[in-house]
Amino acid sequence: MNTDFEPVIGLEVHVQLNTKTKIFCGCSTKFGLLPNTSICPVCLGYPGVLPVMNEEVVRSAVKVCLMMDFMINTYSRMDRKNYFYPDLPKGYQISQFDNPIGVKGKLSIDTDEGKKEIGITRIHIEEDAGKLIHGDGVSYVDFNRTGVPLLEIVSEPDIRSSKEAYLYLKKLKQILEYTKISDCNMEEGSLRCDANVSIRPKGQAQFGTKTEIKNLNSFKFVQKALDYEIERQMNVLKEGGTISQETRLFDSGTGKTKTMRSKEEAHDYHYFPEPDLLPIMVSEGMIKEATFSLPEKPDDKCARFEKQYGLPAYDASVLTADPSTADYYEECAKFCSNYKMISNWMMGEWLRELNERSVSAVDSPVLAKDLAGLLNMIENGKISGKIAKEIFPEMVKTGKTAEQIVQEKGLTVISDTGAIETMIKEVLGKNEKSVQDYKNGKKGVLGFLIGQVMKASKGKADPKKVNELMEKILS
Amino acid sequence: MSDSKQIVNHVEKLALLEISPEEKDRFSEQIGKILKFVEKLNELDTTKIKPTSHILPVQNVTRRDSPVPSISRENVIKLAPEANNEFYIVPPVIQEFQEA
């Protein structure tokens, strides 16, 4: 990173809401339907049709506003954004221009230098466009997605690196997932991002000329595209060139951005108030209702986890990364009081299994209660941690409880004093040198000897007891 | 009048219309007259007046988020000047013209 220049980044995120129906008509928003089967005269913009606002869209927007400290505009209004494109049936997009639902929001990210607040200029409601499929000399249009409700969230140019952009997006996604208003699925396009980037000499207040990068459909691509674009702009400036204001497209194949459309071709959207839709006046009552249904904010939850369960900050942040993981943890904690052990297991074995199957916590193959059961068996000395690690994949595979598996396989811990003593004596007999070393003050060999006993018991011996008896015998 | 000709040339592009060269002079002249006529409004001081974008004293008109059966694909796609059984068809969309 060149120290003379700093990048200035702003992000525009489009979030698809998970309402049952489209924003202005009763068509389903289900993903993956056959082309042009979730359409009606209204979303296809047939002559004579009129839009009617889906109440759930306003409700969701208000919730998001409250989660990110937006100032909610009491008078908000839909506008027409006019441009021609085959995926836009009416020749205009119904969006919000000068009276968006919320302004001046913010969220904070955890950078290496500590917490940093990123301002959010505005959040507005709009409709999605359809999908174009490019074929042999023609393009095909599928209008299923036309009219799916979106929230557009536009950040302030407060972001200074691709890493910060990544953290911002992660945080944004986390909040949206908590609010449960979107599936936040990037592959299905329910979360989409455009980035504005410019470079300026450090210390200069004025912004440089920016470019806009489109088509960023994963967080990784956002980071990659920004890294490339920052580097590119810096090289241009170093060579004495100037940046031209343009829209660029990220090619995930090459990792490069390329010119898509220059400013000269940019459109004049001639926005004006949508006469077919009446203003949205967000009342105290609507805010109260939304507040009531709001989840605990992720930062609050994280702080609570640290305090309530005595977890390290790191653990708390991992466990509260998404609401279903946090719920899973709390469900476990109802049944098992070794909170740190739950945390260790969830961040270890459990998360690994989930990632392998690429499922989220709600679809965890092991119920929270059952994971707690497994951990309680360790806690009560019925099985060793090592055995537990063997049992867990079995639970995943079969859906059986730890108790069942232990019983079927006879994996219960050996805690019988006599049996353990016999094993210890056998081990000591085979390792006379180590015993001698121990007696000469090399206490470190104790671990080795205990390990040998555990090995001999195939992990079934109760490690606490082995430890106790070993020390007694050796003394 | 050259002013209004410029306007017509510019707006034509925004509105995706084309006025034939023969028509253009007459058209520009008419539009020029219309705009001049409309400038009458400048006689009024409206700095303290609120704009009316909706004449109806009503707000927050919404509908329930419950699905309504869609119209069948055959019934609408048959109205399209060019389509196959599944898709509407347009000439190839080139990148320069893309919007989002």
Add this chain to the structure above:
Amino acid sequence: MSLTSKTIQELHSLYRSKKTSVQDVVEASLKRIEETNYHLNSFSHICRESALAEAKKLDAAGMPENASMMWGIPVGVKDNMCIKGLPATCGSKILKNYISPYDGAMGVCLKKAGSVVMGSCHMDEFAMGSSCENNAFVKVKNPYDLERVPGGSSGGSAAAVASSQVIVSLGSDTGGSIRQPASFCGVVGLKPTYGLVSRFGLVAFASSLDQIGPFARCVEDAAFLLQSIAGHDKKDSTSYDYTPPDYSKDLKNDIKGIKIGLPKEYFTDGIPADILTCIDKAKKVFCDLGAELVEISLPHTQYAIATYYILATAEASANLARFDGVRYGYRNKEAATLKELYIRSRSEGFGPEVKRRIITGTFVLSSGYYDAYYLKGQKVRTLVKQDFDQAFRKADVILTPTSPCTAFQFGEKIDDPISMYLSDIFTVSVNLAGLPGISLPCGTDDKKLPVGLQLIGPSLGEARLLNAAYQFEKVCPPLGIELKV
């Protein structure tokens, strides 16, 4: 007297006493349309088959006990109304052969009432015009003088009722498009309060101004038709959540003591003497009926037309963007690129007046000009509305001429858009303020052409308006002129 010249009340009694069948009336209507349409061009599409089938169905089912007054009544609809299976061409090449795949609210209401839709009536392209000369296919003629225009944009609907092709018809009014043709054709035409009648299924010209309303040969018929289409519709966000009163119930009440406002700004030098004479007579009639005439002021009248043209063209420019040749309508088949497809389909599909308004409308919205034109227009709209609020503190109903002229000859104004626009001078303010207005015949000019009287009411004041109109009609002598068809 032919069946199609009867009033709704008369037909209702004939149906009730089983002296006439719906099939008789529908056949009479079809016969009249088919005999005269060649001269008038009022109908763009005649639904012979479906109308006869509907009549047969109604007759077979019999007249219900609580039948709507509109039961079995042949109705014409303007060509910009979407009724499933019926063409809606909007007088435009771009929608030639377009058939609506869904039922608009007016279609649902007419079916529910048991009315019979006879076909769609010609109009100015996309309702832009005051003469029906801006129609891509034909020229609609005025039934009182075939050399003259029927007015516009709902000229076909007006001519169809005037010539007794149908009993009543529906038009749409954005700046006077019901009232002005009603006055040119000597019939009653009512533009309801914005939001009283659902716009769902009406092809939009200027969404914040458009309203659907009835044409009829008498006030009572207009009240019956209005009754069947008025009321809340969930599919139109700008529809009033309001239950309309029984509009025909209070028609016969006297109007003693009502205050009739005369806006001084409307009675200027611009009105020809023969029209003014008719209006003066009308004033006297109201006095005789016990009404009190009061002078009122609508000071922003002179700005209304300019305001109207800014707002209406702006909205139209967006409303007409959907006609791009992709999903329906005219498409240039040779276009190789997308841009070419759009430009050629639109340029070939739209007529000159429509293009002129799209260009004007796009311009007033474009960046750098928005505040000076569009925003300014919205602010003046506020002033126009305030004028009326003030006026209705002094008056119950406002009386004006409907138009500063009577039916003019073809070609007389077509090349001068401003002069054409100015003929809407008395009607546009009503749309800007969202108020109800009715035009009814009040005599003839020197050329023996009908003159229209306009009454304007406060918001949702249709019942009062109809009452005053009815009382006037009762004592006003017939026009005494003959149809040319």
